[in-house]
Amino acid sequence: MSKSGAVDDGGVLSTMYQPPQFREDRLAVQHALIRAHPLGLLVTAGPGGLMANLVPFHLEETPGGLGVARAHLARANAQWREFSEGAECMVAFQGPQAYVSPSWYPTKAETGKVVPTWNYVTVHIWGRPRLIDQAPWLRGQIDALTDAREAARPEPWRADDAPADFIAAQIRGVVGLELPISRIEGKWKVSQNRNEADRRGVAQGLSADGPAAAAMADLVAAGGAGAVD
Numbered sequence: 001m002s003k004s005g006a007v008d009d010g011g012v013l014s015t016m017y018q019p020p021q022f023r024e025d026r027l028a029v030q031h032a033l034i035r036a037h038p039l040g041l042l043v044t045a046g047p048g049g050l051m052a053n054l055v056p057f058h059l060e061e062t063p064g065g066l067g068v069a070r071a072h073l074a075r076a077n078a079q080w081r082e083f084s085e086g087a088e089c090m091v092a093f094q095g096p097q098a099y100v101s102p103s104w105y106p107t108k109a110e111t112g113k114v115v116p117t118w119n120y121v122t123v124h125i126w127g128r129p130r131l132i133d134q135a136p137w138l139r140g141q142i143d144a145l146t147d148a149r150e151a152a153r154p155e156p157w158r159a160d161d162a163p164a165d166f167i168a169a170q171i172r173g174v175v176g177l178e179l180p181i182s183r184i185e186g187k188w189k190v191s192q193n194r195n196e197a198d199r200r201g202v203a204q205g206l207s208a209d210g211p212a213a214a215a216m217a218d219l220v221a222a223g224g225a226g227a228v229d
Helices: 027-036 078-082 106-110 135-150 164-172 196-207 211-221
Strands: 039-046 049-056 058-060 068-074 089-100 117-127 130-132 174-180 183-189
Touching: 027 058, 027 089, 027 117, 027 183, 039 068, 039 078, 049 068, 049 078, 058 135, 068 135, 089 196, 089 211, 106 196, 117 174, 117 211, 135 164, 135 174, 164 174, 196 211
Parallel strands: none
Antiparallel strands: 039 049, 039 089, 058 068, 068 174, 089 117, 117 183, 130 174
């Protein structure tokens, strides 16, 4: 069993399809992706069946643990009622992604034995959620989430900038979610299964595809070293 909670090769099948060359088990790298791309797809399987919503999370490290992800959901969002006691949920965080054309591979000219694919970076976390309906906790979670996104701005917005009664009303309209992470898996599918010449071709092709593909081009050029921006 790896520190991430994914099983080692040769053991029980991992919960995410994980060819060995694409696995990313370094906790610091996994956490960095969550912080860079905090909008996670929260998936539950409660009494109402499968349900999924995009929710922004704030990640905090825990000594010796895998971390805690905190969020809030609108009280009108029925998903928070699906948190059956003791039931596990999953959150998927999506990093850079891009289509890869087989025309970028030098191998195409040599053998023709190439097909299109898709490169992507993702981290999945699992845990048993705890609902928190306490105004001080919710205010702290909202402040932490906001500060993390506003800190780099010339004039960061803070909740204190809005009228206190307005913020109090907003807090009454949400429910807190705390998810101690029991398992975490990372997957960096960035052309590591291609030869060096093909990887160079992919990086060059993505670079020419425009700003949206630039982050993936950098990851391919780095050989899957774990960068996430």
